[in-house]
Amino acid sequence: MPTPTSTLVFALRAGQVLLGYKKRGLGAGKITGIGGKIEPGESVRAAAVRELREEAGLIAKPEALLHVAELDFRFPNKASWEMRVRAFVVTEWVGEPTECEEIAPVWTPLEALPFSRMWDDGQYWLPSALRGAPARWLFVYGRNNTRVRIARRVVVWDR
Numbered sequence: 001m002p003t004p005t006s007t008l009v010f011a012l013r014a015g016q017v018l019l020g021y022k023k024r025g026l027g028a029g030k031i032t033g034i035g036g037k038i039e040p041g042e043s044v045r046a047a048a049v050r051e052l053r054e055e056a057g058l059i060a061k062p063e064a065l066l067h068v069a070e071l072d073f074r075f076p077n078k079a080s081w082e083m084r085v086r087a088f089v090v091t092e093w094v095g096e097p098t099e100c101e102e103i104a105p106v107w108t109p110l111e112a113l114p115f116s117r118m119w120d121d122g123q124y125w126l127p128s129a130l131r132g133a134p135a136r137w138l139f140v141y142g143r144n145n146t147r148v149r150i151a152r153r154v155v156v157w158d159r
Contacts, residue, residue, distance in 0.1 A: 005038060007038060009034050012090070020105050035055070049065070066091075
């Protein structure tokens with residue numbers, strides 16, 4: 001899989017996951033993970049930590065991140081949306097979630113993930129990733145860029 005271009009971080013506590021209501025940009029109106037693009041010269045973990053701080057106000061150490069997924073998203077009808085994402089979970093941080101211009105953080109019960117308000121791919125990979133079962137996935141979206149046409153788990157690895 002080529003080098004990731006974006007990150008996602010999911011903070012976990014007592015049966016809940018921190019998600020974010022996306023207020024602007026790609027995915028506006030959806031519930032998503034906390035994350036964003038990797039800046040030039042920045043490591044994947046450094047980007048994930050930075051995005052967690054910028055979008056949710058949480059401060060975590062790079063070594064506290066647990067790598068849980070590698071995601072390759074293809075949009076045949078919207079190539080500018082294509083990306084490769086590395087996803088992490090974190091259980092240790094400092095601070096309380098705070099809203100920013102782009103994201104409104106929301107604690108969500110793990111057993112009630114809002115898939116109908118998320119990108120369609122989440123239903124395939126997110127539950128197992130949040131349980132600590134890492135995998136690499138390929139998702140190809142259909143013509144309308146809203147539904148996954150192909151979902152393929154490419155690789156699973158052990159911790």
